[in-house]
Amino acid sequence: MAANTSYAPSRLTIDLNAIQDNYKTICDYVSPSRSGAVVKADGYGLGEVIVSKALYNAGCRAFFTAHIDEAIAVKQAIPDASVSVMNGLLAGEETVYKEYNLVPTLNSLDQVKIWQKFCRENDNLPQANLQFDTGMARLGLMPKELDELCEDLSPLDGINLQFIMSHMACADETSHPLNRKQQQEFTKGIARLPKATAMLAASSAIFLGKDWHFDMVRPGVALYGGRPNEDAPNPMKQVIKLEGKVVQVREVNAPETVGYAASYEAKDRRLIATVAAGYADGYIRSLSNTATAYKNEKAVPLVGRVSMDVLTFDVTHLENTANEVKTGDMLDLIGPNHDINDLAKEAGTIPYEILTSLGKRYARHYIGGE
Ligand SMILES: Cc1ncc(COP(=O)(O)O)c(C=O)c1O
Structure with a gap:
């Protein structure tokens, strides 16, 4: 049976207008x-x-x-x-x-x-x-x-x-x-x-x-959207947004651990949001215990190992706020507050690897490009 991407929980949005703008920025910069x-x-x-x-x-x-x-x-x-x-x-x-x-x-x-x-x-x-x-x-x-x-x-x-x-x-x-x-x-x-x-x-x-x-x-x-030079601001527009769907929110208490190898141990009561993406989707394993996602403007840290299909974020600090994370919400894994260059840095890699690893399971949406 063919995969039906309409059931894909997580979403990759690709802004073709931004690619076109980046191309024009470069054309203007190098002209003639x-x-x-x-x-x-x-x-x-x-x-x-x-x-x-x-x-x-x-x-x-x-x-x-x-x-x-x-x-x-x-x-x-x-x-x-x-x-x-x-x-x-x-x-x-x-x-x-x-x-x-x-x-x-x-x-x-x-x-x-x-x-x-x-x-x-x-x-x-x-x-x-x-x-x-x-x-x-x-x-x-x-x-x-x-x-x-x-x-x-x-x-x-x-x-x-x-x-x-x-x-x-x-x-x-x-x-x-x-x-x-x-x-x-x-x-x-x-x-x-x-x-x-x-x-x-x-x-x-x-x-x-x-x-x-x-x-x-x-x-x-x-x-x-990759930053051309390490030591200068990025003149390019961001092209992708990657949103991961929260499929469960659970409470853990000390000394419970989260994920494979028990690499994260709760020191007190924590709320953990489980998101439907993993290394099978190109969210690479070196992001374990280091990555950040965003609920609107608010950062949430990834805790535990990156699994094949799920990620676990500590969302405790957003409880009872306007940004409280609930099942069905989307977290920005890559977005306006946290672009491909930021995620690459957290992963100890380069934006090229983040981009070319993006998996096939996301629902892909393209914007513009005409
Ligand atoms: C020969 C050659 N030219 C151009 C490029 C594009 O490089 P960049 O993505 O850094 O612009 C590459 C990428 O690896 C390359 O191998």
């Missing part, structure tokens, strides 16, 4: 450079196709995914968009790029040669991106491969380059020395390569300033 959008990992957990369509309506024309399947989904939904796969071209995958008109990212000299051979044997191929490494040691031509290519550019003959790109390692720390070093390496690299649209910055590097913008930028997490 342009911006694409990174929509990999199911649009950072928010729904790849629906998010991409909203971004397209806001003017975005270049989309970036990690995997081919993700790119196919976006391309089929938005045929006139440029959709790039960033993880690289593996031998044998060339025909898929041709069939779906997707843009491969050539991440090594071997990949350049594979694509060149395919270009010689085929007409009407999509453009390709060239990525070289400037300090991440992950994807992209290694420095010695870049040198080899720049000494003899012939492996690029017949390849129609769209973007030349690299990726920053430490841009969320504004004063990290690698930031300037990577910017300089990228500037030197693009000067030695044929002219194509140059792009280096993702969310954090965008806010390092103009020197990092080149022709185009490719933000991901900032579009979805």
